[in-house]
Amino acid sequence: MSTAAKPLEVHHAGVHAAPTSFWRKYVFSLDHKVIGRQYMFYALAMLVVGGLLATLVRYQLAWPGRPLAFMGKLAPEGMPGGQMLPEYYNSLFTMHATIMIFFAVMPLLIGAFGNFVMPIQIGARDMAFPKLNMASFWVAVPAAVIIIWSFFVTGGAAAGGWTAYAPLSAIQPKGQTLWLISLLFLGLSSLLTAVNFLTTIINMRAPGMTFFRMPLTTWSLFITALLLLLALPVLSAALIMLLFDRILGTTFFLPAGLVISGQPWTNAGGGQVLLWQHLFWFFGHPEVYIMILPAMGITSEILPVFSRKPIFGYRAMAYSMCGIAGLGFIVWGHHMFQSGMNPILGTTFMISTMVIAVPSAIKTFNWLGTLWGGNIRFTTPMLNALSFVSMFVIGGLSGIFMASTPVDIFIHDTYFIVGHIHYVLFGGSLFGAFAGLYFWYPKMFGRMMNETWGKIHWAITFVTFNLVFFPMHFLGMRGMPRRIYDYSQYTHLKGLQPMNEMMTIALFVLGAAQVILVLNFFLSMRRGPVAGPNPWHANTLEWMTASPPPHENFTGRIPAVYRGPYEFSAPGHGSDYWPQWEPPGPAPAKTHA
């Protein structure tokens, strides 16, 4: 790690002229800010799709078998007469998870916030490889088209779960092939992004922007990019192997003697079923951290700003993220405790999994330390960031249950797991994304979002989120398996219908509340008060430049960086914030205010 970044040529002059044509400016743009906004709209649209799929899943769980008339017209094959078929149900939760993970949360946190914020935060004029950046986005577009298209092919969309366990995924109808191709596109997109982020962060920091003066959002994206770079090729390899098993007659995951529906499966022999799981989870567990780390970074960014206090334990925050990244690669087996993997290996993975709880604990305590003694303002971004902290605690602690191998025997593949992942991915990642959205919206669009409506949106989301997802732990404790179309088949699960019904109704409210966010988002673009460069009185470089930032981010020279990113309430300094770009000495008159 270099202690001071060398300013590159590109820092000094606008080497690229601002594009003028509509196509170059808004569609095939090389500007990281435009690409970031493109990712944002892409992710938000897919978030709506993924959310609607979830409501259908929950409808079936609340009222198993009750017809839904309008769906009979929308999806006559999957829901003839409005009556949901089990295979359609399987498609719904498979696509819900796939879309939320790969098409909503990742593009939102990494594609949108990462692209938009990171280069400005480090004082760069753009990404290291703007064309590669454009390619990342435009490779992700066909992925979305293919995954949506897969709903309309014979046999419907993939129905083997987002984990696509072989051999089920090898014998599924055509939708699974499209699922594989779509994720291959997306894998390429993320890989290009990872290379670009790493290169940019390592090489293009402004003078004075050392690694340990980087804002924690940038730190989190740096670690995330590293995880993407190392984990995604493994997923892509596994996807290609499965694709070959499906269309070229290979048998990577197909052992001899498979008999499907009474017929010997001709294309089988020599394969290893568990190989898929090892490859998938070698990617899959780092993937969880890929989705949570940027949200942790955003939270670490927002808490100091609205506590008016430096982040507590900056280095501990950075090192704990490095720890998560390292340990994240040796815990994948905890998804496979009951898979038939050697139980002795299970013990090994349990220990590494227990240890990975530690960096997360460190982060939580440091967030609390940041609040301690602060001067806390409850803005919408802050409320969402605080929700991240309080909900991530639940998601983190519930993870300890399944890390324990004997407890996992019981709760594995039950709703307990579903509750856990939603506390991490919705309570964590999505609240982090909401926090980032409210925080950087003024920077992205030049106007403030409405605070009152923002708070109403937050309050309803927070309450209904807990009503939907907390009871999942109870369902799991009763032994309700996940991915189950009709639990009323089981006498031991029958009593759970009222709880499921309550959860579904809460989800309807949760979904409806998102309309507030959508309206606030679009209406504020025209009507919101003009933000100015630094509406939150924050210290990092993105708040130095205009909102929205001009082409190549900074007018004139690249700023020099004089201090860490969270110098709030420094004694002897005139105001309660001390931006990174302000030269030392007594507080000068602020020209940007």
Added chain:
Amino acid sequence: MKHTIRLPGAARLFRAALFFSAAALAPAAAGALPFWLRLPEQASTYAPEVDGIFHLIMWITGVIFVVVELVLLAFLWKYRHREGRVATYTHGNNRLEVIWTIVPALICVMLALLSRRVWETIKEKMPHEALEIHVTGEQFAWNFRYAGPDGKFDTPDDILTLNQLHFPVGKPVIVTLTSKDVIHSFFLPEFRVKQDAVPGMKTRIWFEGNKVGHWEIACAELCGLGHYRMKGFVMVDTPADYEKWLAEQASAQAAEQPKTAAEGGPEQTQAAASPQKGGNS
């Protein structure tokens, strides 16, 4: 021989923890809690041990959860913005960092060591003398195979049942699992048993029923469109009832010998077993 779970010498802490959580949860056992706050009934000998760890973790994480959330709320209240308030200027505290690194690490390692013991009992060490049953999952049914009078598997006198698992109370059972088609997972919630049935592999799990009764087997691994109805039944019988059932099965099967001996495809197994379904239960 009765298979007992032996706790090696250094397990006092573990036992104390189990007692503590058991005592603390006495109201739960007494039925003071609504059913959805309780784990299902304990029908196997090791179910209390699994639940002991579960409750121990619940207590530890529960206390951490309450303390962290209360501290969070207290800070939000105490340090809320008021006119003239100035935030404390601090970058952290290394001693605190060390404390809150080491304490969670110790708790987690302790939990891992306690868990390891129970895990070893359930999945690593198989009982020496046990009733062996072979289970083959298929879309969407469970095939059970008993060795039959000759005590050997894969001989013509094997007893085959569909979705009906019988075994005697108080005797360990070793189940060897495999699958014909895709992955299934053999889940007996009341026994705290779950083990995937994987095509091309044999996986094993043991358990011992501690009470007579009827429960359900669920498939816990998504296995296709009929996954939700891949349901089986567990019947834990008294030893006498079990012997009686076994004898009935053997004679019924002997009468149908020509059919079951051929036993090639799954359709046949199913066809042979399906009509008996009513008689079995």
